[in-house]
Amino acid sequence: MGERLDGRRLERVRAVGKNLLLEFDGGLVLRSHLRMHGRWRVEAAGSKPFGRPWLVLRGRLRQAVLWNGPVLEL
Numbered sequence: 247m248g249e250r251l252d253g254r255r256l257e258r259v260r261a262v263g264k265n266l267l268l269e270f271d272g273g274l275v276l277r278s279h280l281r282m283h284g285r286w287r288v289e290a291a292g293s294k295p296f297g298r299p300w301l302v303l304r305g306r307l308r309q310a311v312l313w314n315g316p317v318l319e320l
Contacts (some may be wrong), residue, residue, distance in 0.1 A: 279317035
């Protein structure tokens with residue numbers, strides 16, 4: 247999954263019910279549902295995430311880190 251997103255620009259993020267939809271250029275959409283255990287965190291770019299995150303989306307100024315996301319579909 248990471249290989250398909252690498253280098254793409256995040257264009258839009260929206261919540262639909264309990265789903266978080268991250269829309270990338272080229273028409274790719276990443277759907278995240280946290281259920282009761284997952285969490286996203288936005289932090290300064292270059293910060294070292296603790297533990298073993300499922301996914302890290304890095305930008306120039308910020309990065310978004312996902313832990314324990316039970317549903318993650320591209």
